[in-house]
Amino acid sequence: MLVPSFEMHVAKSVEDAIKLRSEFGDDSSFYAGGTELLLVMKLGLTDLAHLIDIKHVEELSSISIDESGVRIGAAVTYREIENNPILKSDHPEFVQMISGVANLRVRSVGTLGGNLAFADPASDPATFLLAVKGELEIGSVNGKRRLVPMAGFQTGPYQPDLAENEMIVSIRLPRNLAGGIVVHERMKLKERPNITVAVFAAVANDKVTEARVAIGSIGLVPICIPEVNKSLEGASRATLSERLRQAAEIASTEITLFDDANGSVDYKRHLVKHFVEKVARRAIEAVLLN
Numbered sequence: 001m002l003v004p005s006f007e008m009h010v011a012k013s014v015e016d017a018i019k020l021r022s023e024f025g026d027d028s029s030f031y032a033g034g035t036e037l038l039l040v041m042k043l044g045l046t047d048l049a050h051l052i053d054i055k056h057v058e059e060l061s062s063i064s065i066d067e068s069g070v071r072i073g074a075a076v077t078y079r080e081i082e083n084n085p086i087l088k089s090d091h092p093e094f095v096q097m098i099s100g101v102a103n104l105r106v107r108s109v110g111t112l113g114g115n116l117a118f119a120d121p122a123s124d125p126a127t128f129l130l131a132v133k134g135e136l137e138i139g140s141v142n143g144k145r146r147l148v149p150m151a152g153f154q155t156g157p158y159q160p161d162l163a164e165n166e167m168i169v170s171i172r173l174p175r176n177l178a179g180g181i182v183v184h185e186r187m188k189l190k191e192r193p194n195i196t197v198a199v200f201a202a203v204a205n206d207k208v209t210e211a212r213v214a215i216g217s218i219g220l221v222p223i224c225i226p227e228v229n230k231s232l233e234g235a236s237r238a239t240l241s242e243r244l245r246q247a248a249e250i251a252s253t254e255i256t257l258f259d260d261a262n263g264s265v266d267y268k269r270h271l272v273k274h275f276v277e278k279v280a281r282r283a284i285e286a287v288l289l290n
């Protein structure tokens with residue numbers, strides 16, 4: 001299959017990229033690593049006359065840290081994240097999660113912004129960012145910027161909360177995880193994950209003070225179910241096993257699932273139950289038993 005012909009425009013800045021997108025409208029798309037976009041074009045699912053290359057925009061290609069946290073430009077590749085010394089020391093769990101995305105070929109060109117903008121339900125980073133309360137910086141016309149939480153950004157499969165002339169400029173991770181830790185696990189039978197679960201847990205006075213369980217790659221969008229988190233808060237060593245069972249039960253009944261090539265609803269409920277209990281146990285025990 002050949003990619004239909006198109007014209008490539010190299011954006012020099014965020015404003016330039018948004019201007020080009022506004023000018024060409026529906027007949028254009030941002031082009032980052034191209035790992036999803038070119039596939040979609042090869043399959044004939046979209047026919048675009050103009051691609052806007054955003055990889056050479058400096059603001060989109062840098063990683064920095066300030067008092068509020070880590071800022072990762074949307075066009076930073078997975079490989080650059082894996083090799084970044086600040087992220088390796090400050091956010092080892094994030095780097096570990098990124099190292100498990102796809103394969104080396106995809107990670108060498110694929111970008112974090114491209115993953116989130118494509119809004120595939122099977123996304124490791126979207127699940128992780130939900131658990132740590134990550135945020136996205138969105139740029140639009142006239143230099144406008146808004147910061148939005150990861151929660152709510154994916155409104156449906158392949159549906160990011162982005163207007164036509166908006167783009168993801170950066171992804172923000174909280175600087176430190178407020179004394180807690182995050183554990184991310186996935187199960188993959190083919191190329192993309194069948195389930196991803198990320199759990200943030202914090203403890204004080206031998207009790208869980210905060211728990212956030214994000215479940216992705218199995219439902220329509222990655223989600224956090226408030227009742228699941230509540231059922232873990234206040235857990236102690238003595239009550240942990242019972243609370244974990246409750247949390248897993250609630251997650252597996254509350255989540256909306258569907259039959260598809262990856263399995264039946266019953267099978268998926270079983271996966272949710274198993275992974276929520278397992279990953280939440282790993283996260284909570286790491287902070288509770290230390």
Ligand SMILES: Cc1cc2nc3c(=O)[nH]c(=O)nc-3n(C[C@H](O)[C@H](O)[C@H](O)COP(=O)(O)OP(=O)(O)OC[C@H]3O[C@@H](n4cnc5c(N)ncnc54)[C@H](O)[C@@H]3O)c2cc1C
Nearest residue numbers: 030032033034035036037102111113114115117123124168
């Ligand atoms: C073989 C394979 C295995 C994979 N396995 C995994 C996996 O295990 N886990 C996982 O999470 N993902 C997986 N993926 C998905 C992978 O993470 C994405 O393909 C990649 O991150 C997309 O980034 P990109 O830069 O190539 O995006 P592109 O293909 O360049 O763009 C994708 C879409 O996003 C838009 N876009 C890109 N950047 C922006 C921006 N800054 N603002 C607004 N819109 C933008 C583009 O216009 C396009 O519509 C896999 C993909 C492949 C091909």
